[in-house]
Amino acid sequence: MVWEEFSVHGYAEFVRVAREQQQRGQVFVYFSGDKDPVSGVSWCPDCIKAEPIVRAELPNLPEGSVFIYCQVGPRDYWKNPNNEFKKNLSLTGVPTLLKYGTPQKLVEEDCFKPNLVRMLFTED
Numbered sequence: 001m002v003w004e005e006f007s008v009h010g011y012a013e014f015v016r017v018a019r020e021q022q023q024r025g026q027v028f029v030y031f032s033g034d035k036d037p038v039s040g041v042s043w044c045p046d047c048i049k050a051e052p053i054v055r056a057e058l059p060n061l062p063e064g065s066v067f068i069y070c071q072v073g074p075r076d077y078w079k080n081p082n083n084e085f086k087k088n089l090s091l092t093g094v095p096t097l098l099k100y101g102t103p104q105k106l107v108e109e110d111c112f113k114p115n116l117v118r119m120l121f122t123e124d
Contacts (some may be wrong), residue, residue: 001063002019002061002062002063002065002095003058003063003064003065003066003067004021004024004066004067005058005066005067005068005069006021006066006067006068006069007068007069007071008068008070008071009018009034009070009073010071010072010073011072011083011084011085011092013070014029014068014070017068018068018100021066021068021101022061022101024064024066024102025062025065025066025102026062026066026100027066027099027100028061028065028067028068028094028097028098028099028100028120029068029070029096029097029098030051030054030067030068030069030070030095030097030099031072031085031094031095031098032044032047032050032069032071032072032094032095033071033072033073033074033076033078033094034071034072034073035071035092042071043074043075044078044094044095046093046095046108046109046112047094047095049112050095050108050111050112051095053111053117054095054111054117055115056114057117057118057121058121060122062121063122072085072094078094078118091107092107093108094108095107095108095110095111096108096111097111097120098120099116099120102123104120105120106120
């Protein structure tokens with residue numbers, strides 16, 4: 001594997017890991033609704049649909065890059081317009097896949113399209 005994955009939960013942990021890893025190379029982040037600890041299933045149906053598509057494209061990540069899987073919190077937290085992800089990162093929906101530090105991102109249904117995911121991972 002030429003890239004490394006980190007799983008984080010919540011805004012503070014996301015910011016800490018993203019900042020730490022940014023010096024290593026390009027950072028890509030997939031934001032998803034929390035998964036139930038028992039069933040392992042997210043409250044977000046679009047996240048459930050998008051995750052296997054995004055994961056199937058991970059081999060296309062640039063060498064030396066970092067992939068962060070970030071659970072944004074429970075549904076009621078996500079729906080709050082003042083949550084930190086919406087306020088500080090301007091996220092409008094989950095799932096969101098973004099190239100950290102750039103305006104490049106895929107939101108909701110765009111994450112269902114393997115060609116768009118691959119393009120985000122491979123184009124400068």
